[in-house]
Amino acid sequence: MHCPHCGELNDGQTNITSERQPYPGAAALCFYCCEYGIFDKDEDQLYIRRPTAMEKSELSLDRDAQNLRRELISYKASRWN
Numbered sequence: 001m002h003c004p005h006c007g008e009l010n011d012g013q014t015n016i017t018s019e020r021q022p023y024p025g026a027a028a029l030c031f032y033c034c035e036y037g038i039f040d041k042d043e044d045q046l047y048i049r050r051p052t053a054m055e056k057s058e059l060s061l062d063r064d065a066q067n068l069r070r071e072l073i074s075y076k077a078s079r080w081n
């Protein structure tokens with residue numbers, strides 16, 4: 001699945017909740033650009049879309065989501081800079 005923000009191919013995922021598989025409505029953090037997308041389904045095909053304004057607002061208020069994003073940004077900065 002390609003990131004709706006940067007277009008990079010996200011060809012794997014790791015789940016940090018108890019859910020085993022990605023599902024429509026689940027948040028997806030792009031490893032490349034560190035932006036959140038939302039899993040959605042078109043017919044039987046899962047894809048990642050940009051969050052709606054409401055979803056974006058919810059993500060910005062979710063401490064775990066923001067902490068995870070900050071950790072990824074920090075990890076990438078320490079590794080590649």
Ligand SMILES: [Zn+2]
Binds near residue numbers: 008032
């Ligand atoms: Zn991206």
